[in-house]
Amino acid sequence: xxxxxxxxxxxxxxxxxxxxxxxxxxxxxxxxxxxxxxxxxxxxxxxxxxxxxxxxxxxxxxxxxxxxxxxxxxxxxxx
Numbered sequence: 001x002x003x004x005x006x007x008x009x010x011x012x013x014x015x016x017x018x019x020x021x022x023x024x025x026x027x028x029x030x031x032x033x034x035x036x037x038x039x040x041x042x043x044x045x046x047x048x049x050x051x052x053x054x055x056x057x058x059x060x061x062x063x064x065x066x067x068x069x070x071x072x073x074x075x076x077x078x079x
Contacts, residue, residue, distance in 0.1 A: 011046070015046070019046050019049065020049075020053070022039055022040060023053045026074050027059060030075070031057070036073055036074060036075045037073070037074045038064070038071060038074075041071045051072070059075065060075045062075070
């Protein structure tokens with residue numbers, strides 16, 4: 001993940017690390033409990049990275065809400 005984090009020049013690195021942590025935890029919960037999980041609002045650049053992380057786990061996510069509260073919702077397999 002360190003290489004991914006360095007891609008976000010101009011974005012607070014702690015925010016990027018928090019986004020990755022939150023996304024990975026949500027993925028684990030979606031897979032283990034089979035429930036949809038809304039994530040915290042993020043900038044468009046960070047939401048794009050969240051989509052990539054989620055896609056890498058073969059899960060679906062959809063953006064919801066309006067800026068600045070736009071966020072992803074992660075769905076369990078088959079939803």
